[in-house]
Amino acid sequence: MKRLLALLCLAAALAPPAAALGPEETLAVIRTVDDRQRNSGDYKALAYMEAKEKDKTDVVYELVVYRRDQDQKLMFLFLAPKAEQGKGYLRIDKNLWFYDPSTGRWERRTERERIGGTDTRRGDLDESRLAEEYTATWEADEKLGRFQVHRILLEVKPDVDVAFPRIRLWVDQETRNVLKRQEMALSGRLMRTSYYPRWKRIFSESKKGEVWFPEEMRFYDEIEKSNQTLILIKSVDLRPLDANLFTKAWLESKSR
């Protein structure tokens, strides 16, 4: 019996480690992550964003996200709280504009803007473009809770402007859904950890297939440890949107 145990231990020790993913395979994983979330047509979703900050009252924002991924159009319209009602973001070409109905003014903002001053970035609610923006390197296969995951490091490609130059992803090997994400600053410092505990799928007519979206996202600020944001995505609608929706005039009309 002792001999059998020793043999088993030896076999375990000599067993090859989990096979490393090559660059092509790693890229394929990231492309799958993007493709599963990609919808070639229009996208509309109701989102709830709960922001918790130290020494501040928790705020729950309600907003509608509009996307036309085909030509990278994006718009957010805030519905609540009252103070934020009618405010919105609109991306026109490469510019992100912010509208405040209380002043009636449009301000150009960076695409890396913190949405509503929370830990949420534009990219969290936009189409996933990881394969376009980053170079992926497999780091390890490991367990994350009860899930078997690929741990993949993404580094920004030259001349691409993103909020975080380095991202570490934990991708579910079975479903190819991202379960955890760490975003690092240029200095290498961990800035934000995100968790995606619930994914949902919906059939897309335009894609003629399923579109996956994270129903729940939790962002933890790693610099200001007490700050966190929870996003819940509800009522995803993939039917075509009005052709003239992504305009300043439309967003302004919502607060009149």
Next chain:
Amino acid sequence: MLLTDLQIAARNLAKHTKRNAFLGGAIATVTALLVLLGGLTAGIRAAMLESATTLMTGHVNVGGFFKITSGTGFPLVTDYEKVLANARKRVPELDYVTVRGRGYAKAVSETGSMDLVLGGVDIQAEPQFRRVVRLVEGNLDDLAQPGTILLFEDQAKRLGSKVGDALTLSAPTARGMSNTADVRVAAVAKNVGILSSFSAFLPAETLRHLYQLNASTTGVIHLYLADPAASARVAARLRGALAVDGWRVMDADPQPYWQKFAKVNSEDWVGQKLDVTTWEDELSFLTWILKALQGLTGLLVSILMVIVVIGIMNTLAIAIRERTREIGTLRAIGMQRTKVLWLFLLEAALLGIAGTAAGALAGVAIAAGLNAARIAVPESVQMFLMQQRLWLAVSPSTVAAYAAGIAAVTTVAALYPAWYAAKLKPVTAMHHIG
């Protein structure tokens, strides 16, 4: 002859000591008040000029914005050596120059966080900085070491940090990527008015590293002039000269650079644009304090002057009524109308001069007493007064101007009653029963 007239005027004033002393006292009070309030305004302005032009701005600044995309402006001056060389050539009034990094970041400590406007300094090249910044703890020389920061008292309190503690600065780079820098608190300085509530300083190299900038890029060039009063003129000239020499220069806009982001980001251009400002532009968010104080002074003095003018007119009217028969007699024995007018004006002028002189002396003495007492300004007021101890800047020329102005007003106020006295007919005046 003038001496005789003066004697007559003085005797007439002395005859009604109580009435004239009261009026003279009112004139003296207005003068003293004007001297004190003027001293306070000048004191704030002087403190602002000294501390702010060391901490935040030069007398004239060459800053600007660099935009990688039209929506993302950053307060940068690229190839600053060339801009500096040009400024040296174009500004013969230049005394000395400092080069500063500009930026903003969130500072995070173990217990708190706050947004800071950052100034990148080369502490060894800025001896004036030491004169203005008074340390509570730490060593200013340590600010020469990379990865250090100078905080002001309130900031240190809010962040719960002391010398030697570590802070994380988190900011987006000029390309919008997140970056951080870990810094050690090298020194904590006493608050210097409102500026110290949001400004902190770190070595220019550390700021460059945080924003991933090269060595030829900075935030702003501060130009210090031999005569700060020439700032506006020099700025206008330099703005034109830089444009002629090929730089793209922003239109004059009297606002601090951090209030220009929204406007700059909404404009459709990319690359570098220079912005030439004066210290008054950069501190325009503070000049309302001066304007408010000047407005208050003006209002108070105007009300008091109206009272004094009415007093003068009333006093002279009474004097003329009392001396109508005397005027009639003088006119009957040959005194000209102009002489009568002159005598009454001289009385008012004498009263005005005596009152303003007494008031000016009292004002100067009170100001000197307050300055000597080194009265501590409450912390909540320090933000606005830019002073820790009350300081009234009273200059002899200003006091003389105030006194001359008030004396002139009192004399002019006497014109109507004096003219009324001069036009009296001798016969009517002699028969007057008063």
